[in-house]
Amino acid sequence: MKLPGYYSSGEFAAKAHITKKTIRYYDEHHILKPSFVNENGARFYTDEDFARLQQILFLKYLGFSLDDIREMTMRNGDRSFLSESLHMQLGLMEERLEQMQLMKQALQEASESVDHGDQVDWSHMLQVVNINEMEQKLKNQYLNSSNISARINLHKEYTANQQGWFPWLYEQCHIRSGDTILELGCGDASLWLENQERIPQNVRIILSDLSDGMLRDVRRSIGTDDNRFCFDVMDAHQIHMPDQSVDLLIANHVLFYCENLQQVFREVKRVLKPGGVFICSTYSEQHMKEISELVREFDDRIVLSADRLYERFGKGNGKALLEKEFSHIQWVQYEDYLNVTDADALIAYVLSCHGNQNRYIVDRYRDFRAFVKKKTDKGFYITKDAGAFIVKR
Known part of the structure; x- marks a missing residue:
């Protein structure tokens, strides 16, 4: 039939x-x-x-x-996957074209060197044309972009606080005309893309990230004609800014990934102007706890994150860690919770986590989807306990 x-x-x-x-x-x-x-x-x-x-x-x-x-x-069941997928595919293609252009240039230079009887730096050339490394970088870039989108989309679609995280965080910044602003670990730049119309014209915003591929995606999203923005591949442990040159420094859900927090804080203090502001967001052990409980109920071997990041820098211990370098510290709470009614959005979030979930879900995906669908049919409540420390230099 x-x-x-x-x-x-x-x-x-x-x-x-x-x-x-x-x-x-x-x-x-x-x-x-x-x-x-x-x-x-x-x-x-x-x-x-x-x-x-x-x-x-x-x-x-x-x-x-x-x-x-x-x-x-694997997360293609998410309702928003098509638009995001095409956007990320376009980014991958542009990335591939850029890399192929570098390969072409390396081959031309090597050919010219041979024709002129000069020595060729074969080590450098082989590094440039390393296909396996190129594909791994593209894969990581695609997965990072996909994971960030999945996590943001769940919050955006099912939040009780209609203001949204990024508009709320932007309000905490109190940006003034003439400010120099640095964001560490900007990710996909949602903070700026969601508030683009609210940003004063006469500001300088440096968006930094460890991933050059991520920054290229961000540059394409923001556009090359917005001269308020510049981009820098940067490690938070070694900030590429002169002493006392930054009015506002932002680290949105970034610090718990840093190996040496005190080194990062010293760098932040060094580059902030007197009276400058450092905004660093994080969460507590209660944040999104129901999702971990959900996957453990399905398979108790699943751990969504090998590290309990809030123990490294969280709502509970963040102030004590910051007090080693700063005196004026205030916690601002973001009041919110989620009520998720779509299984695919929740599954996409689970698959985006930095744990071992793919190992136990990929071959039982239909079972897992049926399990999550039953949980979300009448709404699935998720605790949110996040906010930001506002630190004054």
């Missing part, structure tokens, strides 16, 4: 210009599952599955292995 809006596996393969054998392989290896399987085992696909297949074929074209692709596309 033909289901309205569905394609049989044969129709789907024909429209996608691939073989039924490939479709079956993707199904068996949990890369692309059918949207519906009837009681006779017949598989059916939808237009959304074409979008997912497009993403798979694109990543395959870029050279990623099927194991990589499975990991990179």
